[in-house]
Amino acid sequence: MDISPFFKLMVDKNASDLFFSAGARPTLKIEGQATPIGQVPLKPQQVAEIATSLMNDKQRKEFESELELNIAISLPEVGRFRVNVFRQRGEIAIVIRYIKGNIPTIESLNLPKVLKQVIMELRGLVLVVGATGSGKSTTLSSMIDYRNERHQGHILTIEDPIEYLYQHKKSIVDQREVGIDTWSFENALKNAMREAPDVILIGEIRDQNTMKHAITYAQTGHLCLSTLHANNANQTMERILSFFAAEAKPQVLQDLALNLRAIISLRLVPGIKNKRVPAVEVLLNSPYIADLIEKGKIDEIKDVMARSREYGMQTFDQALFDLYEAHEITQENAVLFADSKNNVALQIRLSNHQDLSENPDFTLNQDD
CATH class of the missing domain: 3.30.450.90 (Beta-Lactamase)
Structure with missing residues (x-):
């Protein structure tokens, strides 16, 4: 056939x-x-x-x-x-x-501008998270190529398989595919620092060993980028901790507090124009966020993000409300994809000056 x-x-x-x-x-x-x-x-x-x-x-x-x-x-x-x-x-x-053959730009993907600052960091750990098909690889490719066009250095990727193909621009970009350029993720991870990279992309973090390598790269002065399957920043932290035994978690939290730079969470939402649009949550590691991480107060992070928009942070709920206000998505989809359906529904109604007793088909439910 x-x-x-x-x-x-x-x-x-x-x-x-x-x-x-x-x-x-x-x-x-x-x-x-x-x-x-x-x-x-x-x-x-x-x-x-x-x-x-x-x-x-x-x-x-x-x-x-x-x-x-x-x-x-x-x-x-x-x-x-x-x-x-x-x-x-x-x-x-x-x-x-x-x-797609052409690597999209951050602007063409309608991603937050703060991602341009994140990818130009000299060191630290940056995680892009979301469900399968949410645009993690595409987002990372746009960020990497932004740096590639503007910063001299060596970018090393370890992928299974290679997706986007980068051209050497201001940076040298070496891409290693598991099964072709290296026998295993483990071998490639062990040898990565011997290849003198400034930036290391790990295609996906799936286990404790890969997570340890990612933290080590960040600790040793590299910018390490990777993806995880998680819904938002809080769940990402919980997923990372789940890789480790209870006695190791305090050290992991301390390492993350010192080395995490950002968690970028993605959801693709059906748009009004029959094309999906990205809703993006952004966590940046400020001193206050770092203190919460080190103390294991993960549940408090979301509220700090919501109050820190001037620094480039935003929650999913804020991103979805912005998309609704920009007439990119419907009211129903803004609520459907929200972390706190009650809060987004209420915010939309207040913005529309709707009476809460109106529209019985759009009632507030308990949050998931």
């Missing part, structure tokens, strides 16, 4: 993802909405043949051994794609993500 037309269709439709799964029609995801292609569901053998056609011999052996495979594919005059092959209910399934 020739799937090159599917790749071309992804590009033409600006689809983020393409799904092949036995018993289902091939499906594109466009602006967060699943769109089936054709009328005939795929047979298990067809999906298996597609998967095999995407792999070389080494990758086939790896998939047979691990039952999981992550690879990147470049098609001349079409584009670049990230492929995940896995098994479900005993059958092979495939998810393909379209990686």
Whole structure:
């Protein structure tokens, strides 16, 4: 089965993802909405043949051994794609993500301007967090290329697989792909500091060992960037702590208080113009925030962020209200994606001078 037309269709439709799964029609995801292609569901053998056609011999052996495979594919005059092959209910399934060739700018992504300051830091730890498909990799790529265009130095990335391809501009950018340029994340992490980087990008922090390396890089004078799967800054802190035993957590909190520079949290929200827009929470590590982190008072961080907008911080609720005020998203979606649905609903009503007894379909509920 020739799937090159599917790749071309992804590009033409600006689809983020393409799904092949036995018993289902091939499906594109466009602006967060699943769109089936054709009328005939795929047979298990067809999906298996597609998967095999995407792999070389080494990758086939790896998939047979691990039952999981992550690879990147470049098609001349079409584009670049990230492929995940896995098994479900005993059958092979495939998810393909379209990686746009041009690295977007911070402005074109409608990201907060403070990210330009964050990426120019000389040292420290910067985490970009959010759900799968929330734009973490794209946000990081825009930040890295901003620095690449303005600051001389050495940027080293460790990725599985490489997504965006950087050009050498003012900085030298070396990109290492697990399985091609290094045998494992562990080997690449161990050798990273010997490669004299100023900036180190770790594709994703998934375990205690990777988290330790990230903190160490920040402690030793590097700017370390990475991603985590978390919903917001508070959950990010809790996720980091979950990697460590109870007796190690006080030291981890102290290390984070000293070395964390920012946590940037992302949510893509359906926009009024049928295009998703980013809602961005920004935590910057001020002396007060650092004191809260060291004392483990994670629950108090959000209130400090909300009161620190003049420094570039903002909560999700503030970001969503701003998007609503700018007529980028609907009232319903501003509330739906909020951390505190009550607070955002009330703020919108007050801004609209609505009487709280009006609009019975838009009532305040208990926060999640």
